[in-house]
Amino acid sequence: MADRGLVVWSLERVGELHGDPTPQVYARLFAASPELEGMFLLDRQGAARGAMLGHVIDTLIDLAGPKAYGANMIYAEMTNHQGLGVPPAQFVTFFDVVRSVFRELLGAEWTAEVDEAWDDTLRDVKSIVAKVEAAQAAA
Numbered sequence: 001m002a003d004r005g006l007v008v009w010s011l012e013r014v015g016e017l018h019g020d021p022t023p024q025v026y027a028r029l030f031a032a033s034p035e036l037e038g039m040f041l042l043d044r045q046g047a048a049r050g051a052m053l054g055h056v057i058d059t060l061i062d063l064a065g066p067k068a069y070g071a072n073m074i075y076a077e078m079t080n081h082q083g084l085g086v087p088p089a090q091f092v093t094f095f096d097v098v099r100s101v102f103r104e105l106l107g108a109e110w111t112a113e114v115d116e117a118w119d120d121t122l123r124d125v126k127s128i129v130a131k132v133e134a135a136q137a138a139a
């Protein structure tokens, strides 16, 4: 069984080794989806980008452990972000982008066990997003 504690470990380890990964995460996001960059034009100092990544990391820590509010956070933010024009599928993309940047930053420290822990946790994200999409399609 996957040890989701390794997700929390990897999030902390990236901070220890590399400091704030906000620039790398958004560079990867905009390379994959250039149309999203314009949404952050007013965020000149990167405060919104940093705050949003912080919320995503907190959501991952919750889903990897207590599962107290992570699912609700995703439900609520998917609704808020639809108001901003962010399609639901981009929510899955954002978590995948965080995972691939963190994997690259950890290099050899990203073991098969860490990979499995992320797979397991991101399965929850995908099923939460799919539920919201199904509910919206039925409405």
Ligand code: HEM
Binding pocket: 036, 039, 040, 047, 048, 051, 052, 055, 056, 059, 073, 074, 077, 081, 084, 086, 090, 091, 093, 094, 095
């Ligand atoms: C590609 C996917 C996403 C895009 C394009 C996006 C876009 C944005 C934008 C443009 C803002 C700034 C809004 C403003 O200042 O008016 C924002 C803020 C925010 N986003 Fe996202 N978002 C994405 C994914 C997510 C995810 C996955 C979460 C959490 C699970 C999230 C949580 C938040 C929160 C909490 C804020 C408010 C930040 C603050 O100022 O405290 N976003 N997002």
